[in-house]
Amino acid sequence: MSREFPVGLTPPDWLVRNLQPQQASVNWAAIARAAMALALPLAIGLAAGEPGYGALASMGALSGVIGDTADAYRLRILNIAVPQLFGAIGVTIGSLVFGHGWVAVGAVTGVALVSGMISTIGAVASVSGLLLLLNCSIGAGLPLPGEWWLAPLLMSGGGLLVLALALLAWPLRSGVPERAAVASTYRTVADLLAASGTDAYDDLRHAVTESLNQSYDVVLARRAFHHGRSPDLVRLLAQLNAVTPVVEAAPAAHQHGKPLPAEVPAAVRHLAEAVETGYTGPIGLRLPAPANETARAVDHALRYAADVVTGQAPGPHPVDDRLGRPAALRIRAARAARNVLLSAASWRYGLRLALCIGLAQVLVSIIPVPRSYWVTLTITFVMKPDFGSVFSRALLRALGTVAGLVVAAGVLTVVPRGWWDVPVLLVLGPLIPAFTPRGYGYQTAAITPVILLLSDVLNHQGTGLLVPRLVDSLMGCAIALVAGYLLWPESWHTRVGDRLADAVADTAGYVELAFGAGVDPAARARRRRRLYRDLSSVRTEFQRALTEPPPTGRRAAAWWPLVVAVERMVDATTAARVRVKEGAPEPSAAEVAHVVLQLRELSEGLRETEVLFAVRTDLTGPSGSVLEPLRQEVAAARAIASPH
Structure with a gap:
């Protein structure tokens, strides 16, 4: 017999959604590549008597493992090789300003601004911006062995090793x-x-x-x-x-x-x-x-x-x-650079990330923090624009770090440093691609012991790394929540309501196009696919909003039925077009115009208010028309928007 939580102990919905693992299949090839790519560089470094060099290469391989998410071989080249170039630039800048006080603060903050702005371009640019800032933070906060050029060479080599392993089967x-x-x-x-x-x-x-x-x-x-x-x-x-x-x-x-x-x-x-x-x-x-x-x-x-x-x-x-x-690949390089420089969204996010990183750098410069780069690393991961809600990621980062530290404590306590680190990486490395699809908290729990093991190879501090890692991660989460979340009160309506209003307006345009005279079928198909893709993005944005605490999550839950209703309106339009193609009577221009008017009114209402509103125009039409199902869906959407 199932037991129910007492009312006072029932976890809130937003917390349950955050902690619930996502369903995903296991990528055994990626698991095998992670084991080989993380352990091999360290083994080579140990054999050569330079374990620190091997640890640096394994750190580079770690970034390659995180980016090894594409199935197509050509996409793997983009997803892994391009970010490695930016990572090399980042660690070079960080190494050059290491130990230079406020110069380092300014340099890392400037890199954060650039990283944030280019991260808004697309998926590959986002990972590139992430690695640019991560490696810059490592170089600025950690004394790296060898000449200034050696660290970027080793870390890039580790990432390219992942790419080489991923491309082995390409000819076959x-x-x-x-x-x-x-x-x-x-x-x-x-x-x-x-x-x-x-x-x-x-x-x-x-x-x-x-x-x-x-x-x-x-x-x-x-x-x-x-x-x-x-x-x-x-x-x-x-x-x-x-x-x-x-x-x-x-x-x-x-x-x-x-x-x-x-x-x-x-x-x-x-x-x-x-x-x-x-x-x-x-x-x-x-x-x-x-x-x-x-x-x-x-x-x-x-x-x-x-x-x-x-x-x-x-x-x-x-x-x-x-x-x-x-x-x-949607935006080419020249156009991308122009869009980034002129886009208010890219500047807003870049400044937001730079503020958080700048505060962290100032804080660790004033207060002695043994591993200051962990604070900026935490902020970088939590603040990524395409990785989900800042609040959710901060929460999951903290929980994942605690879970990962439990594993790391056992490894650093029981396993002696040296050749035993290689089989440990063979076991821990595959957990990263195995857990990453489950959610950010699970990924953090898998990455944390690997990072601490490689850090210990470089610094030989053993379990002394555990408490600083926890404190630094919590500091980074706190800075991200305050300076990157609470101080930027973007309302839920601004992030989602306007996009939903745009989708309704685009639906109105699709209805006009679907039943317009002399319209190319390819143009209809392009509009429909673009509309469905936009609706998919809106749905994803709403699902992210559902993971945030009240009032954001509560608002998203109230409006969620309207997202579904808009999707059904697009389906009803497509169905009507198909029926006309197969012989059903074409709707009159007046009937189409009336439905379009209703959709535009709904769009305006969504854009003008953050609460449910009253609609004005009556929705009627001839019974038996091919547009009758669409009118029913529009009426259902209007009923959701106007419950009174």
Whole structure:
């Protein structure tokens, strides 16, 4: 029999959400690379009689292990090699100002400003900015062995070792990650079709959006590195584009309210196997005869996808992607630099990070702190703009550090320094890629004992490192919470409400485009994919807000149903467009304009207030119209926004 907590002892929802581990599969290849990359440099250093050099290289490998998150080989080059360059620059600057008092304070603060600004560009730039500041903090706070150029060389070498291990199988598995990503998207679409007419549909539609985003990022990253026209790449992009009509037909099938025949999702899974294996022979789809316009849309989309997968029909559009550039590569270098310099958001975040780092540097300059760089390291990790809520990360950082120190205490107490450190790293290193997908607190718990072990190789202080690490981490969390969180009272409405209002306004534009005369179908597809990607970002932002304490978390919980309602409005629009394509009567221009008016009014209301508001215009229309389901979804959204 399950027991319930007494009312006074029930943990708050935001705390439960923070501590709940995320579901993720185990990446055994990354685990093996982490063990080898962290232990090998230290073993070489011990064999050469220079364990400190080996520890530096292992520290560099640690950053490579943290960045080793991509499946596609070309993305691995970006995710690991580019940040290593910035890391080398950072440790060089830090080493040059080490021991120079206020010069070091100014230099690290300036690097923090640059790091924060470039971190807003994209995923690769974010990791690069992170490593730039981390290594600068290490160089400025820790006396490194050897000449000034040796530390950046060793640390970069350790990171590049991770890259070399990650690329070993490239000649044998070229193109496999890209095919696997596209096949995974097909399987996710199959799950979506299987959930048609059930309560599981909404969550799976969100999973399809994420899978499409990831597949386009992976495939287009390969195109960015490929010179000339590749038949395999052309085919892969065509296969990915061909699943779009199936995704567009899914809302219409779900709107019908009845589960699809089992043969339909089975056919999509069959196509996924063909994509993954590169099969080009005929595929006999065993689909039931369509009985209505919705079933016809699904049938036509599946048969066309089958023709594209097997090469019997060309892709619906040229090889150039019509549905969006990859997130990590979206902005080119020159444009990125201009955007960073002119963007208020990048300056705001850069100044925010620089303030926190500057305060930390001043504090450790005034108060003797044995390992001052740990304070800035903590702030850097907690304050990353794309890593989630500052409050949540500060909380998880503190808890993860405590858990990691328990493990580190056992290692530093029981294991003698020397060759025994190598097998210990072989055991502890793989925990980092194993725990990282579970959440930030779990990642911190895995990284902490590794960092302390390598620090002890450099400083030989044993368990004397434990208390300073705890104190410094708590100091860093406190500075981040006060100077990076409480002093910047960005309201929840500013971070999320405006984005939701933009999404509603974009939905209005999508409705106009979906039923406008003479509109290119590719333009509709681009708008729909961009809208779904934006809604995915809004959903992620809301989920982060739910992990914050009241009033932010409470506000996010109150508005969460509206996020779902907006997603359903986009689905209803897509379903209506599919039904018209299959023969349903086209809605009148007046009816479309009326729905658009309602959406724009809803958008304005969201933008003008932080509380639920009253709507003004009545939403009516002809019964039986193809837009009737959309009007119902708009009415539901307006009811959420205006509960009185």
